[in-house]
Amino acid sequence: MRYWFLILLVPFLLAGCSNNDDSVIEPSPLPQFKSTAKVKKLWAVSVGKGVDNAFLSLKPAVTERWVFAAAHNGKVVKIERDTGKRVWAVDTDQAITGGVGAGYGLVAVGTGNGEALLLDEKDGTLLWQKSLGGQIMSAPAIGPDRVVVQTIDGRLHGLSREDGAVAWIYDTSIPILTLRGESSPVVIGGATLAGFANGKLAALDTNTGFVAWERVIGEAKGRSELERLIDLDGRFWVSGKTVYAATYQGNVAALDIPSGRLLWQRKLSSFAGVSEFLSQLYVVDEESVVHAMESLSGTDMWQQEGLRGRGLSAPTAYDRYVVVGDFEGYLHWLSYRDGSYVARVKVGVQHRARPDAKLGTVVRKPSYDEGLRAEPVVYQDIVYMQANSGELAAYQVIEKE
Numbered sequence: 001m002r003y004w005f006l007i008l009l010v011p012f013l014l015a016g017c018s019n020n021d022d023s024v025i026e027p028s029p030l031p032q033f034k035s036t037a038k039v040k041k042l043w044a045v046s047v048g049k050g051v052d053n054a055f056l057s058l059k060p061a062v063t064e065r066w067v068f069a070a071a072h073n074g075k076v077v078k079i080e081r082d083t084g085k086r087v088w089a090v091d092t093d094q095a096i097t098g099g100v101g102a103g104y105g106l107v108a109v110g111t112g113n114g115e116a117l118l119l120d121e122k123d124g125t126l127l128w129q130k131s132l133g134g135q136i137m138s139a140p141a142i143g144p145d146r147v148v149v150q151t152i153d154g155r156l157h158g159l160s161r162e163d164g165a166v167a168w169i170y171d172t173s174i175p176i177l178t179l180r181g182e183s184s185p186v187v188i189g190g191a192t193l194a195g196f197a198n199g200k201l202a203a204l205d206t207n208t209g210f211v212a213w214e215r216v217i218g219e220a221k222g223r224s225e226l227e228r229l230i231d232l233d234g235r236f237w238v239s240g241k242t243v244y245a246a247t248y249q250g251n252v253a254a255l256d257i258p259s260g261r262l263l264w265q266r267k268l269s270s271f272a273g274v275s276e277f278l279s280q281l282y283v284v285d286e287e288s289v290v291h292a293m294e295s296l297s298g299t300d301m302w303q304q305e306g307l308r309g310r311g312l313s314a315p316t317a318y319d320r321y322v323v324v325g326d327f328e329g330y331l332h333w334l335s336y337r338d339g340s341y342v343a344r345v346k347v348g349v350q351h352r353a354r355p356d357a358k359l360g361t362v363v364r365k366p367s368y369d370e371g372l373r374a375e376p377v378v379y380q381d382i383v384y385m386q387a388n389s390g391e392l393a394a395y396q397v398i399e400k401e
Contacts, residue, residue: 025287025288025308025309026309027309027310027311027327027328028306028307028308028309028310030328030330031306031307031341033340033341035341035342035343035344036342036343037321037333037342037343037397037399038343038397038398038399039333039343039345039395039396039397039398040395040396040397040398041345041393041394041395042084042382042393042394042395042396043083043084043393043394044084044391044392044393044394045077045079045084045086045391045392045393046390046391046392047069047070047071047075047077047386047390047391047392048070048071048072048073048074048075048077048390049071049072049073049075049390050071050072050348050386050387050388050389050390050391051071051072051373051388051390052071052072052073054072054097056072056097056137056373056388057099057373057374058070058071058072058096058099058100058374058386059099059100059139059374059375059377059386060100060377060384060386060392061099061100061101061102061103061107061139061377062081062102062377062379062384063081063102063103064081065080065081065082066078066079066080066081066087066102066121067079067080067081067384067392067394068100068102068107068121069100069386069392070096070099070100070109071096071390072095072096072097073095073096074091074092074093074094074095074096075089075090075091075092075096076089076090076092076096076100076107076109076119076124077089077090078107078121078124079392081379081382081394084394088123088124089124090119090124090126092109092111092117092126094109094111094112094113094115094117095111095112095113096109096110096111096112097110097111097112097135097136097137098110098111098136098137098138098139098140098149099138099139099184099374100139101139101140101141101142101147101184102121102142103142103143104142104143104144104161105120105121105122106118106119106120106121106127106142106147106161107119107120107121107124108139108140108142108147108149109139109140110136110137110138110139110140110149111135111136112135112136113131113135114131114132114133114134114135114136114151115129115130115131115132115136116129116130116132116136116140116147116149116157116159116164117129118147118161118164128163128164129164130159130164130165130166132149132151132155132157133151133153134151134152134153134155135151135152136149136150136151136152137150137152137182138150138182138183138184138185139184140184140185141184141185141186141187141192142161142187143161143187143192143206144161145160145161145206145207146158146159146160146161146167146187146192146206146207147159147160147161147164148185148187148192148194148206149185150182150184150185150194152174152182152197153174154171154172154173154174154196154197154198155169155170155171155172156169156170156171156185156192156194156202156204157169158170158192158204158206158207158209167207167208167209168208168209169209170194170202170204170209170211172196172198172200172202172214173198174196174197174198182195182196182197182233183195183232183233183234183235183236183245183273184235186236186238187206188238188257190205190206190207191203191204191205191206191212191257192204192205192206193236193238193243193257195217195232195233195236195245196232197231197232197233198216198231199216199217199218199231199232199247199250200214200215200216200217200232201214201215201216201217201232201236201243201245201255202214202215203257203260212260213259213260214260215255215260215262217232217245217246217247217250217251217252217253217265218247218249218250218251218253218265219250231247231248231271232245232246232247232250233247233248233271234246234270234271234272234273234274234284234314235272235273235274235275235314235375236273236274237273237274237275237276237281238257239276239295241256241257241258242254242255242256242257242263242276242295243255243257244274244276244281244295245274246268246269246270246273246274246283247269247270248269248270248271248286249269249286250267250269251265251266251267251268252265252266252268252270252274252281252283252293252298253265253266254281254295254298264297264298265298266298268283268285268291269285269286270283270284270285270286271286272284272285272288272312272313272314272315272375273314273315273375274314274315275314275315275316275317275322275375276295276317277317277318277336278317278336279294279295279296280292280293280294280295280301280317280336281293281294281295281298282315282317282322283315284312284313284314284315284324287308287309288307288308288309288310288311288312288326289303289304289305289307289308290303290304290307290312290315290322290324290334290339291303292322292336292339302337302338302339303339304334304339304340306341307324307326307332310326310327310328311326311327311371311373312324312325312326313325313326313372313373313374313375313376314375315375316375316376316377316378316383317336318378318381318383319381319397320335320336320337321333321334321335321336321342321397322334322335322336322339323376323378323383324376325347325371325372325373325374325375325376325385326371326372327370327371327372327373328370328371329346329347329348329370329371329372329387329388329389330344330345330346330347330372331344331345331346331347331372331376331383331385331395332344333397343397345395347372347385347387347391347393348370348371348372348387348388348389348390348391370387370388370389371387371388372385372387372388373388374386381396381397382394382395382396383395383396
């Protein structure tokens with residue numbers, strides 16, 4: 001049976017489109033500040049046509065030696081992590097919508113017509129292709145024996161790594177109205193964690209699909225379908241034995257992975273996602289305000305409101321920084337201490353701006369094929385960022401505050 005959903009582009013709408021609608025958040029002007037750190041671009045390459053005017057979030061997969069990335073037009077590339085040298089590029093002839101997963105010498109992507117593809121890391125050879133019957137909007141996860149793929153109809157598929165045969169399927173009911181996008185499943189040890197459009201976070205045995213626990217992060221409220229939206233749409237974060245997650249119009253919460261026990265939760269709405277580093281949790285809320293909390297309790301530490309309405313990506317924390325991308329293609333480094341601005345670079349192509357009398361500055365409306373929608377990926381203190389335009393770049397802080 002096919003499932004059909006009304007998809008709501010909430011992130012796009014909140015980033016500002018109409019001066020006549022008070023409910024729409026206009027983008028804040030680009031903050032002006034004196035940089036206290038110098039960021040160097042190590043390399044940049046083009047990955048096909050990027051999202052190609054589709055509302056997608058395509059991020060790279062980074063391993064010890066390689067970076068793998070994909071474009072909506074079907075291109076998948078392998079790049080040397082240190083140098084940016086392209087090793088191979090293949091054209092899958094598929095509309096890739098689900099990003100890239102990599103590990104165990106394999107590369108996996110998902111497509112708009114529900115095809116899961118597994119490639120050989122060495123040369124990009126297609127090993128197998130499996131039809132799953134539902135659009136794939138998230139990156140597949142690769143484990144020792146399984147490739148785990150999530151489809152937009154609320155199903156999680158455990159596939160044999162050898163031939164793509166279906167080993168198990170987890171199914172959960174999905175509301176009629178959902179956000180555009182999905183969080184990506186995570187394989188950690190023998191467990192798989194996955195979030196769904198009904199606000200549910202689930203833990204399963206990766207090999208068998210046995211459900212260890214399920215928990216809804218928040219509670220749907222209101223009479224209309226719009227009021228009852230509670231998607232776990234953004235990235236959740238695993239740190240040790242704890243998983244942190246946030247839902248749209250719901251809560252941000254911390255759960256014990258082995259038991260599923262709720263450690264703490266608090267009211268906060270987010271469709272971007274969370275990041276944790278050194279006992280601090282970072283969340284970008286639905287208005288693109290960055291929140292820092294104590295990860296053990298959820299207690300507030302600071303908020304950065306200067307990027308409100310700029311359509312921020314999920315945050316990624318490392319060293320002494322929190323990194324977020326915005327709808328104009330700017331990548332911002334914030335201080336982990338107080339959220340102050342540390343550095344900023346422009347990623348991807350330039351687009352025309354428009355004057356805005358209300359803000360007294362230059363701002364622009366968002367477009368599907370520009371800016372930064374996917375979260376930054378950090379490996380060994382190097383930030384890898386894939387722009388919607390298709391540019392993939394690596395950055396490193398070389399002079400610190």
